[in-house]
Amino acid sequence: MSQLLLNLRHVPEDEADEVRALLEGNAIAWYETEPNRWGISAGAIWIREDGQFERARALMDEYQAQRGAAARQAWAAARREGTARTFWAQLRHSPLRVLLILIGIILCAALSLWPLLLAAW
Incomplete structure (x- = not known):
């Protein structure tokens, strides 16, 4: 069963490209889901085979430490x-x-604290 390696929400395109190249270079079978139209899903990179997930995770951890x-x-x-x-x-x-x-920021904080201030009086 496929396992999620990287959620692409807020991931810069250069980082996603480097992860794709890392997986390709290490012969790890992967696929990518595209983000949906309404912004609920941002897309992701998935590992196809369970046996390769641990290796992919170790490579990803090393890559993220270097980055x-x-x-x-x-x-x-x-x-x-x-x-x-x-x-x-x-x-x-x-x-x-x-x-x-x-x-x-001050207005948001004031509006959030307004009920608390009213209750205190």
Whole structure:
């Protein structure tokens, strides 16, 4: 029976391509389901044979560890160079946008806490 290896929701296309190539390169039988029209399912990569799932999972874990390490190194390099998108960099770049987002967060918090505040009085 097929087993889910990777849900493609919020997965960048380059990562999905690399996973497909990883499976192909290691002769693991897989197939992909497409996302549906209404956004309920984002699509996925499935392993066809149960016997290959453990090997695919081990390869996937190794790949994700390498990708995570590369992302952390890229983030550290961007911070050293001063090009990282931090809160303060966002605030300097687009203060109105940041202000509107903060106002939205405060409004959501206020609306969520309103019944609690009314009950306390």
